[in-house]
Amino acid sequence: MKLNKKIAYVGCLGMIGIITTEFGIIGILPQIAVYYEITIDKAAYLLSAFALVIALTGPFMTLLFSGFDRKKIMLTTIFIFLLSTVVSAFSPPFWLLMIVRMLPAFLQPVYIATAIAAAVASGEKSQENQLMGIVLGGIALAMVTTVPFATYLASIFTWQISFFVQALVSVLALFTIFRIMPGGEIPEKKTYGSQVKILKDKSFVLSTAMNFFMIASWFSTYSYFADYLIKTREVDMAAISYLLLLFGVVGVFSNWLSGKMLTRSITKTVAFFLLGTVIIPVILIYSADSVWITILVVALWGFFYAPCFLNASAYMISAAPKSLEFANSLATSFGNLGVFLGTAVGGWIISQSTISNIPWAGMGFGMISLLMVAFRSILENRNKKTVLINTGSNL
Template identity: 60%
Template structure:
């Protein structure tokens, strides 16, 4: 039902606004707390690390609970985090409250996707999941750049006020419009853990990890990169985030359609950006027109990355959607952690201009995983043909 997909999408906007809303204000946070940009980056990477470590276990643990209650509990924690963060607490407390919602983020995403496709035909599943994932792009075009702009003209804590407002709206919509959705048939832990023994799923997981690492080595420091490597001020950065997000909404819609045609080819097409962008950003130099074009292309190729990664992983184990998606979220966020960490080190030791080249290296590794999975699947297909004949 599309109604449930749009509700899931709104909650996803709240989730992404909280996780990535700090990207545009990391320089201001670093200045306020008198810390380095690499340390401030841990507000993003620690969040992602908690998801990576606990995501699959939390999803398994919550898999038997009413889906509506799970979604309400998750968004409530996001709201609590935003309210406390807006009070500019000591950095250790800001870090602590930042990681609290990370425990339930993959649970929310897996549950929202499951709710979105409940009762739908199989051929509509990718499209409905695409609607939920559009929440990522919508956050990038609305709440994230708005929060960054507001912080640039007011004060950095206002970014968290925006996060609190979005979480409140999502909480109300889920409470009033989503009916109770108890789980009627809970799968055993053993049946869900079985997917970890499938080589194609393991390879798909590595592809996800390498791809997200590639993108986030630069994207995590979007504001700092554009400021230091491209000479843009905070206001211009907020405009670039807005452009990035607008292109991303369209991009997610295109990706949703293309995934119904071919999951591997669609994933590979958008992954090509990790190889293309370092060259585009390098040769665009400080030419504003070329930089705007480059950022638009960047937004188009980056934005469906989580949608593509999840769909690519689920396509190897279609009967284990929730657990497979939680692993996609988990390893994707492990990629966010590694990408953010490597990006921070690169800024400290070499300079922000070198960050996209980290993406090139990990993008190539991700392409190798796609090729390896394709080889294994073709080999398995040949064995299926030979066995009946023999």
């Protein structure tokens, strides 16, 4: 079977729309806090609540929709994201903004699992990570295009314009999925028992824990990207949009690099990029606040951060290759639980001390995630030795 990248790129465009909606809020949190007269940690509920919904419902929603037409699932999800951004653009009361932000979160992991499954099904087994990388590359592309662009426009006009940009991306994704994605692809619905049994696998549990703590590490600081740089580096909103652009540009490259590295060694690739969860907090805390150093720090930050979702998915799937969609949904779910935890811990630190201290939380979570990788490697080496011993005794 030839590599059919077209399906993967369709899924990638939808990912750009989804990520623009979820993370586009990061660049405008300071403006939202001012508009609604709330603190920055309260404004961050718009991100953490979105992530919490995904974390609590993702696997169940994915199992529920596992036997539905993939094209219809993807269209429905993007349409709900579109409605959410349109309502948000008219600056409703904060409680209503929270609700409309949370609604599309119910179907986000369903879209990601469906898009990845459709892309992987279009190629050979050896091309699995490459196709998955194309779909998840939408995360990095959103970081380099729509997220900084929306932040830049918000710095010129108002924060509401950011949601109009998000809506335009969703419309484009809807049109592309409708025109290109083949319909009628209804995968065989797997029993809940055959999927849930992967939760008994120790390697998969350790992989899930790694994902959870890794994302918590990154988002304890990244959730407050704009406010952190404004208050610790004394940059303005226009500069934030340029820094987000740099963050994304470097991230596109590192996401591509990670996809290549994963085909050689998943564990080594994950461990390499995980080192950033310890290195970046140290640099953020101890580097000077000059313009050029800030640019360098943001570039390194984007390099190590960008492949985290791709690496998490590949790492978890490698421990459950026969449960691709469910493993992906759990990767999305626990990743967003990590977003919630990291954002909440970062917000708590801000409320109790100062925003300059939040990288310490990232370092702590990063060290734990590295331990999870080490524990899984030790476990799998022991299992291999046991198998070899048993095989030798049988011979």
